[in-house]
Amino acid sequence: MQIKDINAVVTGGASGLGLATATRLVEAGATVTLLDLPGSSGAEQADALGAAARFVPTDVTDGDAVAAAFTAAAESGPVRAVVHCAGRGRPMRVLTKHRKAADLEPFESVIRLNVIGTFNVLRFAAEAMAANEPLDGDRGVCVLTASVAAYEGQIGQINYATSKAGVVGMTLPAARDLAGVGIRVCTIAPGVFATPLLLNARDDIRDALAASVPHPQRLGEPSEFAALAAHIIENGMLNGETIRLDGAIRMAPR
Secondary structure, three states, X not given: OOOOOOEEEEEOOOOHHHHHHHHHHHHOOOEEEEEEOOOOOHHHHHHHHOOOEEEEEOOOOOHHHHHHHHHHHHHHOOEEEEEEOOOOOOOEOOEOOOOOEOOOHHXXXXXXXXXXXXXXXXXXXXXXXXXXXXXXXEOEEEEEEOOHHHOOOOOOEHHHHHHHHHHHHHHHHHHHHHHHHOEEEEEEEXXXXXXXXXXXXXXXXXXXXXXXXXXXXXXXXXXXXXXXXXXXXXXXXXXXXXXXXXXXXXXXXX
16 A cells, blocks of 8 residues: 555654654655654644644543544544554563562553553554545555564563563454455564663663664664554555564563
């Protein structure tokens, strides 16, 4: 599907991978609705992107809010592409340092954001796209975001790794489920990227992560994630696949 003149939605659009993707799509000629939390810099970022972008404050764990956001996005035309980047991690282990069972809340909250939030976006995106007339053979394209932690979760990532494995797990069934209405679904599993979280980490932590990437031995750039998201939208044979974007990294236990 060509990007020029389509209408797209990008979640987590106020920063990091989401903002880079929104920028790439606008530069390619799309109109883009950025979704991010109230209180984020989404409005300022949309203003900076110009008339082709708008911001709708949205908590992706709230189904009613996501449904309303897609209604608002459709005011700019049929929603043809969605790139879902909203999500986060939160350190936790199965046992506390005193060898007591961990609290459930850090696990439950990350699962809710990364899995329930992803499915909320996917289900309302699919509803919006199913009403579209086909364009270049597709009614729509959904690009989800997992992580290499889905495959090699590290110590302290039990909640995050589980949640991202859930995103990988929903990719193929979703693609098969939506094939009959002409909607493609793919997922990107990034490695270590120069997102705001890592950029705020200590220099030695960033350097060690960069050194762990076989080649190129550096952190990934959000623009590289955006380039792959754009390619998935454009390449009609990409469907049901999770693509690692990681410089061949395989995460160590810690």
